[in-house]
Amino acid sequence: MHIVKVDAHQILDSRGLPTVECRLTLADGAVIVASVPSGASTGRHEAHELRDNNAAVYHGKGVLSAVRHIKQVIAPGILLGKIPDIIAMDKEIIALDGTKDCSALGANAMLAVSIAVIRAQAWIEGVELFEFINDLWQFPEPMLPRCMFNMINGGMHAQSDLVFQEFLVIPSHHDFAQSLACADDFYQQLKLVLHGAGLGTAIGDEGGFVPLFTDKTVFAEEQALSLLLHTAEQFTWGVESVSFGLDSAATHFYDSGANRYRFHEQFLTAPALIELYKNLKGRFPLVSLEDGLAEDDWQGWQWLMEQLGAGVQIVGDDLLVTNTKRIQQGLTQKAMNAVLIKPNQIGTVSRTVEAIRLCQENNLATIISHRSGETNDDFIADLAVGSAAGQMKAGAPVRGERVAKYNRLLWIAEMLEG
Ligand code: 2PG
Numbered sequence: 282m283h284i285v286k287v288d289a290h291q292i293l294d295s296r297g298l299p300t301v302e303c304r305l306t307l308a309d310g311a312v313i314v315a316s317v318p319s320g321a322s323t324g325r326h327e328a329h330e331l332r333d334n335n336a337a338v339y340h341g342k343g344v345l346s347a348v349r350h351i352k353q354v355i356a357p358g359i360l361l362g363k364i365p366d367i368i369a370m371d372k373e374i375i376a377l378d379g380t381k382d383c384s385a386l387g388a389n390a391m392l393a394v395s396i397a398v399i400r401a402q403a404w405i406e407g408v409e410l411f412e413f414i415n416d417l418w419q420f421p422e423p424m425l426p427r428c429m430f431n432m433i434n435g436g437m438h439a440q441s442d443l444v445f446q447e448f449l450v451i452p453s454h455h456d457f458a459q460s461l462a463c464a465d466d467f468y469q470q471l472k473l474v475l476h477g478a479g480l481g482t483a484i485g486d487e488g489g490f491v492p493l494f495t496d497k498t499v500f501a502e503e504q505a506l507s508l509l510l511h512t513a514e515q516f517t518w519g520v521e522s523v524s525f526g527l528d529s530a531a532t533h534f535y536d537s538g539a540n541r542y543r544f545h546e547q548f549l550t551a552p553a554l555i556e557l558y559k560n561l562k563g564r565f566p567l568v569s570l571e572d573g574l575a576e577d578d579w580q581g582w583q584w585l586m587e588q589l590g591a592g593v594q595i596v597g598d599d600l601l602v603t604n605t606k607r608i609q610q611g612l613t614q615k616a617m618n619a620v621l622i623k624p625n626q627i628g629t630v631s632r633t634v635e636a637i638r639l640c641q642e643n644n645l646a647t648i649i650s651h652r653s654g655e656t657n658d659d660f661i662a663d664l665a666v667g668s669a670a671g672q673m674k675a676g677a678p679v680r681g682e683r684v685a686k687y688n689r690l691l692w693i694a695e696m697l698e699g
Pocket residue numbers: 319320321322323447487528530598621650651652653654
């Protein structure tokens with residue numbers, strides 16, 4: 282069944298910034314919709330997100346040029362009148378773009394089309410998207426991911442003293458519905474703890490709370506982790522039911538000129554920052570640390586792995602940007618033992634799958650991830666299950682664009698249970 286119409290629009294993401302939506306109409310009249318997310322703490326090596334840079338509207342963040350590329354270049358050149366075929370069409374889109382970083386067509390335009398194409402293909406085959414992904418690329422059996430829920434937001438996702446970006450809670454339950462219930466109860470309990478401590482319950486970009494700490498004698502990150510521990514201790518599921526993760530997003534407080542990390546009043550070397558992580562690991566149930574160091578601090582990452590890699594999941598995000606070349610470099614340098622996977626860092630579904638596969642072949646853990654700017658598109662839930670990635674993060678268990686992914690996982694869990 283072929284594509285009879287291609288449409289694209291500029292829509293708003295969860296932060297009120299423009300993003301791209303693509304609509305494919307098939308010969309049977311079905312309309313297949315896909316939209317793409319956008320990051321705030323983006324890595325320098327990510328694929329290029331095309332923005333209009335017209336300061337008169339949307340603070341220069343419009344995506345009308347990317348929309349135009351879908352309608353005027355990708356649609357007539359690759360899509361119209363053709364049968365959806367993700368592998369062939371992704372290749373053609375990459376060739377049409379012709380750049381290393383997707384800067385001609387825009388990674389936002391390319392990914393919107395790529396997701397729409399694979400969704401259309403699954404529709405035509407009459408199977409669920411996660412099943413289609415699983416079959417097409419011959420992944421291990423579909424599997425619900427273990428999720429990391431972002432309970433406290435800092436860094437570039439909130440206005441607060443928190444230098445670190447994400448304070449994640451990881452339920453230990455293997456059953457997804459149970460782990461979502463656990464995370465949700467934790468979130469509600471944390472709200473009560475914050476009220477009790479006289480701290481506000483305003484939320485950040487990913488739905489986590491943004492406490493404004495008044496005690497300046499202890500650094501804010503330690504206070505945030507203490508709040509999480511305190512919540513876990515009085516939580517009906519029991520303190521053992523959760524462990525913690527951090528995404529420091531350290532690229533964004535690294536001063537490359539001085540080769541130092543600006544952490545509150547301090548100006549830390551990589552070894553000093555690693556000491557700080559070791560100290561936190563000794564006092565809190567910390568099992569995962571993402572972007573603990575900056576995107577090009579390879580030497581620092583090696584030290585981090587040597588010192589914490591045995592007991593902690595060391596996750597590369599800005600460091601690796603879902604790019605097989607950088608993942609390969611990370612493997613060679615033993616810089617990490619886990620990889621964050623974000624489709625819009627690399628521009629197409631096929632390239633995302635190549636990155637996941639490389640990780641699986643090399644026993645690196647994979648975490649499928651949302652972005653801080655999201656839409657209600659739930660593609661990453663199907664990708665996580667279909668690729669048997671093992672883990673996923675999609676923010677707090679609140680806000681429509683975050684729960685869209687968790688709710689899709691609930692449906693998939695039911696389908697898999699039969
Ligand atoms: C991250 C992401 C998602 P952003 O750093 O892992 O949580 O943030 O989308 O802003 O890059």
